[in-house]
Amino acid sequence: MTTALQFGPVLVHLDRLLWGLTQTLQYAVLSILFGTIIGILGAVGRSYGPRWLSWLIAAYVELIRNTPLLIQLYIVFFSLPLIGFKFTPGTSAVIALSIHLGAYATEILRAGVESIPVGQIEAAKSLGLSPYRIIRHVVLFPAVRAVYPSLSAQFILQLMGTSIVGAIAAEELTAIANNLVMQTFRSFEVYIIVAVIYFVVVQAASLMLAGLGRLLFRWKQ
């Protein structure tokens, strides 16, 4: 093995990798946003909704958590068009990623919601708070605080999970890296650079989420 590593031919394409990074971030941010909304609705519905709704949500969570994300991407992109729902690769990626995260977020938030003592809710009721305010201030906020570390970890996994959406032709950092490998034939150099980019971005995201947590829940300590 004598082929020397050469970063020059790869670094000239750094702009393309950085464009890919913007796409990666876009998929991550959008799917985290939608996924969290699904998660909040799912967790509240699962814990406080009628029995049929609770079962429905449980079925959704189990279905998604027991199938690979790649298969979910394939179904949205390759199978839904056959029954009349055709989305571009980018939209398909956001849909599949959101549905995927939604299931995990539902389960994580449900744990938080169920950690709220019944007495706390009864106390809120006896104080005459409206159901909306009870859900928001007495249940959801402390619930999110309780599970915030798991939720952040799931968001970070989601950020890295976007790396497989190239399988349905959605362009992001990893897909662009694969294009570059095929163009420059410098696989080690490309993947090392891409690993460094992911490391920096994921590390930054972790710090940001930790900072956000301290900001939101500072009154706890």
Next chain:
Amino acid sequence: MRALNGLKKLGVTLGALLLVAATSLLTPAAAQSVDEIIARGKLIVAIDTTTPPYGFLDKDLKPTGFDIEVANKMGEALGVPVEFVTVTSPGRIPALLTKQVDAVISIFSITPQRAIQIDYSIPYAGQSSVVIAPKGTAIKGPEDLVGKKVGVTRGTGEDGLLTKAAEKLTGIEILRFDDYSSLMQAVLSGQLDAVGGGDYGEIYLKKSASGDDFEQKFILKSFYFGIGVTKGNDNLRQWINTWLMTIKADGTLNDLSMKYRNQPLPALPVF
């Protein structure tokens, strides 16, 4: 510049570590010479099972196809069984660089860029890259692809040719898939207006319910496939060239072409 040099050094160190890790994990390392392959008692060949009719899985999920038969015949000629290592299209060069395999037989088009990192035998097969689209779509040349979604397998010859066409003609949207089955799924589910692929693509599409609706529109370029070996492994490469000459001369390769591609072996250049 100093920062770049520093990055380079870091990269070299990291790369070296990765290589050591990779090579120590992969056993056995590829043999260097014909003698070593025979002494080891098996030939290790990288194949791709998602590239019909060259490499795919049969009804019993066993690898089969043009490339797989060539690999088996190579093993027969050497008198050793063949061990297959499945790689994806972007994984072919790394498989040789990390010495996971003795040879790559996987629709490995001969290009000068690839030949910088690995060595090729003389071609054993050839085919054309074409654009395939539904019969109802009027496509005569690259300019008719403007405003259309065209799918390719990432990093294939068609990818390069259509990317170049898209640079000249704005409005061609290229969607890149990781393997041929995804590409075919995308066109069959109506996600694509056209695909760039091999001239065998129609045979494959015809197996699906709506496959008869597709036809070949125009030829992008003709390619020749060689057997890839590690850079500088002339001992093995020379044996492969000699063996390929004999199976070309006795009609074996032509029979394989008829069997899998339904057309005779094209005239193959030698070097």
